[in-house]
Amino acid sequence: MDDLELRAEADAILAELVGDPGGSARLREDQWQAVAALVREGRRALVVQRTGWGKSAVYFVATALLRRRGAGPTVIVSPLLALMRNQVESAARAGIRARTINSANPEEWDTIHEEVGRGETDVLLVSPERLNSVDFREHMLPKLAATTGLLVVDEAHCISDWGHDFRPDYRRLRAMLTELAPGVPVLATTATANARVTADVAEQLGTGAGEALVLRGSLDRESLRLGVIELPDAAHRLAWLAEHLNELPGSGIIYTLTVAAAEEATAFLRQRGFTVASYTGRTENADRLQAENDLLENRVKALVATSALGMGFDKPDLGFVVHLGSPSSPIAYYQQVGRAGRGVRHADVLMLPGKEDEAIWRYFADTAFPREELVRQTLATLAEAGRPLSVPALEAAVDLRRTRLETMLKVLDVDGAVKRVKGGWISTGEAWAYDSERYARVARQRAGEQQAMRAYVTTDGCRMEFLRRQLDDPDAAPCGRCDICAGAWIASSVSAEALTGAEKELDRPGVEVEPRRMWPTGMPALGVDLKGRIPAGEQGATGRALGRLSDIGWGNRLRPLLAVNAPDGPVPDDVLRAAVAVLADWARSPGGWATTGPDAAARPVGVVAVPSLSRPRLVSSLAEGIARVGQLPLLGSLTYVGQSDAHVVRRSNSAQRLKALSDAFTVSEELAGALARVPGPVLLVDDYTESGWTLAVAARLLRRAGSGNVLPLVLASSA
Incomplete structure (x- = not known):
């Protein structure tokens, strides 16, 4: 089959995927370039493209083409349940049978494993945490590696400890990559990677410059209009929301820095008559599903959310994103605002920074890799035990909070110093070096990101250009739309009545x-x-x-x-x-x-x-x-x-x-x-x-x- 025939087949699959069979949908040239590299050449590709570019279209079209040619199922490693749910539904439109294995559906795992074994599943979406499960690693992962037709690593910036959302579970992918059959294509995708993260992801995935096709496009979002509104205190910010929320187009997301702030803002806005819902790490899974569906169907004006609603939530007509407080990273901020304006011509993005933001950054900053003596103490404790130790048992010997201890163990696991087995963790006895220079550089980068967010608030230059430069976009240029380029488009005023109501709520x-x-x-x-x-x-x-x-x-x-x-x-x-x-x-x-x-x-x-x-x-x-x-x-x-x-x-x-x-x-x-x-x-x-x-x-x-x-x-x- 020549390129023209393959391209025509790919476009037909895309038309089914977007719900317009027989229509005029066509892959753009850069999307087609990625699909062709995967299907025709069996290459490894790293795609760094803005949110809404159509990364999922690439791997679903490639999956359909590869499956028609006898390839095994596509395995997509995906970090968030919202992303999985959206993509299972999208795949079904193109006749692609997709299943997912994650923490929310353990009762289905055995059935899904059987379906994969019988070849009845085209796409298997797997959460990165599954990669670190002993049973999954020992029994399922080898089978997947032997039969996978395409491996997709979505939100691949999570692999890099330089990235804003490093997740050590992702590094388990290196083991799967080494076990893939020769010629199996690999696609890594992200919208939020600067040059350093891009290089690191390529290294982690074994997709060096000599092997991989790297597609990096412009990160401009032409539909987004960015602005900052500085107000005296939290009461003024809540009052502003109550006063101006109905002026924002359509429905959207109000991001907060903490669960408590999300709950406070939700309660206040409901009192003011707005139909809003809270979406945080404390929200039960069934309630999350309901909240997502309510937003997708425009039954709510907004979800008031923490970063729990982040990567992967796909609502093309999302009309606005408001931040009640500044995130600590411009890259994380770019990713969150990228939820808006995917399928509409105009969307509003506003930040309402607070004086308390930096205190909250410091409070949640306890994520640096532990000091060397604590790491050595952990390794010594495991070596002396002579048996698997659970994380709670290790807590008695090592003075680290559980989440930091678990993260450290996962990094040590990937580095080969420890191994997760049934019953807990054991020492491998392998030599391990503490990379203090790298950890210090990561800490300095985090501090630099915080300084960049301070600069974003006060800049007198284009806001979109600022964010694009933070992501090392070589084509960054003034957007002509933001409040700096075109002037403020929404008032910062609040009425005395709204302010009194907000003060009463917060007091x-x-x-x-x-x-x-x-x-x-x-x-x-x-x-x-x-x-x-x-x-x-x-x-x-x-x-x-x-x-x-x-x-x-x-x-x-x-x-x-x-x-x-x-x-x-x-x-x-x-x-x-x-x-x-x-x-x-x-x-x-x-x-x-x-x-x-x-x-x-x-x-x-x-x-x-x-x-x-x-x-x-x-x-x-x-x-x-x-x-x-x-x-x-x-x-x-x-x-x-x-x-x-x-x-x-x-x-x-x-x-x-x-x-x-x-x-x-x-x-x-x-x-x-x-x-x-x-x-x-x-x-x-x-x-x-x-x-x-x-x-x-x-x-x-x-x-x-x-x-x-x-x-x-x-x-x-x-x-």
Whole structure:
């Protein structure tokens, strides 16, 4: 078959894919170039093209052509469930049978494996996490590598630790690449890769310049109109949304930096009469599906989302993207705004940066590769164990939070130093070098990206050109559309009424603080005789906090007060008033002590403080103020007997945190006597809870000393 016949067949498949069989749809020349390289030449190709360019059309058309010629199924490694759902539906339009294996459908895995084995599946979409599953790697991956007709790595920037969304699971692809049959084509695609990431992805995939076709196109998005609106505070930003959301075209996405901010904005906009839905990492899968469908069908004006709604969500007529706060990376920002304007001529993209953005960047910045001594400690622990160790068991030996520990283990796995097996992780005994220079360069790049986002807000040059230059687009030029090139097109004003409503919403304090109910795994190995479920009679109750540090309301007020270097002093009057308001709402809530009925709780009989080394005046004055206003006796404080720094350990994993706290407090004779004189529930007052273990240890001590239920009240929580 010559090129003309192959091109005609490819175009016919494209017409079916876009729902216009027999129509005039044709692959563009650059798309055809990629398809031809895969189908006719069996090459490896790296495609770096803007969002909406049509990368999925390339691999679906190539899949149909290859399957007609007897090739095995296409395997697409795809990072997000939204992408998988969209693409399964798209493939069906062209008669391509697609299935997906991911965390949301484990009950279907066996059936899907059988269908693949019988040749009944044309496309198998696999989440990168599956690549690191022992069963999948040992049983399914070798079969796929032997039968795959085309391997597609979507959102390939995730392979690179220079990229804004590095995912170590992706590096498992190197093993699959080495096992592919000769001549099997490979397609890697991304819309968000600068020159360094492009080179790194090519290296990771084994697609060096001499082997791969690299298609890198212009990253301009002609439909997008970019703008920045700087407003004084979070209340003004929420008020602006309420005032101007209906002026934005169609339906869209409002991105926030935190889950708490998404929930706050959603609640406020609903109060103002807008049909919006929240979409975050806390959203249940069924609710996510419903939210996606509601947006696709324009049943909502907007989804208020975190980065959980990112790569792969495809709504061609998405009319706007608004950022309530600035992301920390211009590349991540470009990717998120790329959700808009794919199938419409004009879409609005607006950023509303906040003064709290950088504090939130710092809060979530704990992603650097761990220090060498912690890595060596992990390797030594695995080597000495002589058996597989689970991540919870490793937490007892290595002071890393679970997500960082898991990420580190995945990197070490790809590097050959450890191996994931049934039951946990083992050491391979292979030599391993700590690449401190590379990790330092990555950290410097992250800092540079943050500086670029500061510059984006204040630039007097074209905003689209700025973003394109951040992605090393050689054709970057002024767009003529953004608020710098063409002037602001939407007012920044807010009405007094909208502002008052926003302030009222953000000033409302109070979030629940869930108690710890299980001790961490591995505590006996640390010399702490605590394991299993915490007895009900030693648990604290569900407590309350004024707000989360990630809130855009009370979080903004509390972050400076609780900062590491903040001066200690009496609790501010407004904070005390808010704490009293939280206490009053708590009392009136269902089951609270101000309610009646069989489920009503007993009224607290007194106040107990948690001793603080870093903020003793703040905590003691908070406890005194609560006792005074609530007309409760101040029973005293737990006594701190731990090491000088044990009580202020932060960012530790649960096992290490509990070890530091397990014998750090005691109940003095004076406090024990006070508890005996007024038996009943007590309010336990502290400034901040992150892991929840300080409150758990304190509650256990008080319950064992004879108190009734322990009701924690803190200024801030981290979650």
